[in-house]
Amino acid sequence: MVVKPDSASFPPPNAQPHASWETRGFWEGAGRGELVLQWCTECSAVQHKPRGLCVDCLSDEGLVHFVASGEGTVHSFTVTEQNQAKGFVDVCPYIMAYIRLAEGPRILSAITECDPDSVAIGSSVRAAFVAQERTDEEAFAVPVFHLC
Amino acid sequence: MVQNGFPQNVAIAGVYEHPSRFSPNKTEFQIMAESAKGALDDAGLTRNDVDGLFGASMSMGLMGIVDLAEYLDLYPDYLDGTNIGGSSFVAHVSHAAAAINAGLCNVALVLYGSTAASNSMAIGTGGSGGSKNPDVAFSTPYGMTTVGSYAMYAKLHMETFGTTSEQLAEIAVTMRKHAALNPLAKMRTPISIDDVxxxxxxxxxxHLLDCCIISDGGGAIVVTSAERARDLRKTPVSILGSSEAVQHQGTGYNDLLTIAAKQSGEVAFGQAGVSREDIDLAMIYDSFTITVLATLENLGFCEPGEGGDFVSNAGIALGSKLPVNPDGGGMSSNHPGMRGIFLVIEAVKQLRNECEARQVSGAEIALAHGTGGTIGDKHSGATLILGIDR
Incomplete structure (x- = not known):
């Protein structure tokens, strides 16, 4: 499910992803409420972040996108209490985290809509998707994670 | 791992640490030029002897090293503007040694200058503004900061090994204790673990006191052949080992707790043919307390997970088996954004027995390890092992 943010929500409105042709699949997938990863049908590697070829075998022929489960566990996290950057000043404290996805790779993200003290390394999380107001035509959303 | 006898008979002949910690009326290049004079004077050389120019700074980008050559009116035979973050200058010394061994230059000048403090630059806590660069889109929306990445490393280290905030605090306390002995240090008032x-x-x-300070500053290093160094003003400091490495997210599977220092340290120790016990002092990049702990473990001074105990009870203070950063480090002496050059400068001064109240007595072998970028995310590491013959 893709949710519309209210004014105080995370990520702040000025922190929006922009895509290259290599990363477009990821951000468009998020816009549909899907966590999209890349899988190489030639060497079976699953890679994140997305690239124009599989860097394990350097093949671009076998690389395909697939919809991941959106499930994972907290690998590590920090509650950021100070970030002077525009937008983030207003959302501190926020929880930035590395999530170990069920499909293997680690992804940098945020854990939202919970008390920071309730997050622990190893906590099970599930992807959620935040669609930001954009001035361009892109139908992107930002994957974040919620505690299960 | 490459070990073909490198480095061979290369020495550091001169160093200079710019004394300023706040220079609102100077530019980066001006600080570099003043530092160049200091290091050349230290070596007993002149600008006309320089045939290799190495440099990096927070604002030097494409063509930056050419801009620097123009500012200094130099026409070197060898240029290296490698910028891999705060470790750059440790790597420059290694690259200079390689260039000298290859006969590409004979007197290499390594330069750094910064006005981070007078520009009110938020180095560690200003991450993720509204960049439109697709390459940073995977961190921009999440408020990635430098300190945040190190914090995630620290959190994982604590969870995995039971490392405590008190143990990290001890590192900051030790750095401040050392800074009190360094007349140039910016922060000299003692602090306690409770203060941190x-x-x-x-x-x-x-916490705030787990973080390095922000200052202006700069420095310079002169590298030349051992043969040339022998006839110069100061006792030469030999380059015994030098290597660099990177660590990053790869394709999403790398062990977060393994940092670049593990790879660069192994190679540098192998080249130098010395053991960890032979190191009389270590200059370790201390952007944050956790940086020191992670680096000590990854360089093999203790086992993974033992860093907390290693630094406790003044374990890395002057008088211990392995004094770390007698100058007070980036936490208390100076941190203009890319601190690597000061690691080398202090190591050289210590080996030359010039450090007075903070002198590690009888120091003959020193290690310097610079970290660039962010541990917990992508970073570089460069290790240098230096020695002196008395």
């Missing part, structure tokens, strides 16, 4: 723990939280579990 009660300082404001920046990115859990890292």
């Amino acid at each position: 723990l009660s300082s404001r939280m920046i990115s859990r579990p890292l």
Whole structure:
């Protein structure tokens, strides 16, 4: 499910992803409420972040996108209490985290809509998707994670 | 791992640490030029002897090293503007040694200058503004900061090994204790473990006093052949080993707790043919307390997970088996954004027995390890092992 943010929500409105042709699949997938990863049908590697070829075998022929489960566990996290950057000043404290996805790779993200003290390394999380107001035509959303 | 006898008979002949910690009326290049004079004077050389120019700074980008050559009116035979973050200058010394061994230059000048403090630059806590660069889109929306990445490393280290905030705080306390002995250090008032723990939280579990300071500053290093160095003003400091490495997210599977220092340290120790016990002092990049702990473990001074105990009870203070950063480090002496050059400068001064109140007595072999970028995310590491013959 893709949710519309209210004014105080995370990520702040000025922190929006922009895509290259290599990363477009990821951000468009998020816009549909899907966590999209890349899988190489030639060497079976699953890679994140997305690239124009599989860097394990350097093949671009076998690389395909697939919809991941959106499930994972907290690998590590920090509650950021100070970030002077525009937008983030207003959302501190926020929880930035590395999530170990069920499909293997680690992804940098945020854990939202919970008390920071309730997050622990190893906590099970599930992807959620935040669609930001954009001035361009892109139908992107930002994957974040919620505690299960 | 490459070990073909490198480095061979290369020495550091001169160093200079710019004394300024706040220079609102100077430019980066001006600080570099003043530092160049200091290091050349230290060596007993002149600008006309320089045939290799190495440099990096927070604002030097494409063509930066050419801009620097123009500013200095130099026409070197060898240029290296490698910028891999704060470790750059440790790597420059290694690259200079390689260039000298290859006969590409004979007198290499390594330069750094910064006005980070007078520009009010938020180095560690200003991450993720509204960049439109697709390459940073995977961190921009999440408020990635430098300190935040180190904090996630620290949190994982604590969870995995039971490392405590008190143990990290001890590193900051030790650096401040050392700074009190360094007349140039910016922060010289002693602090306690409680002071660190009660300082404001920046990115859990890292407090304000777990973080380095921000200052202006700069420095210079002169590298030349051992043969040339022998006839110069100061006792030459030999380059025994030097290597660099990177660590990053790869394709999403790398062990977060393994940092670049593991790879660069193994190679440098192999080249030098010395053991960890032979190191009389270590200059370790201390952007944050956790940086020191992670680096000590990854360089093999203790086992993974033992860093907390290693630094406790003044374990890395002057008088211990392995004094770390007798100058007070980036936490208390100076941190203009890319501190690597000061690691080398202090190591050389210590080996030359010039450090007075903070002198590690009888120091003959020193290690310097610079970290660039962010541990917990992508970073570079460069290790240098230096020795002196008395």
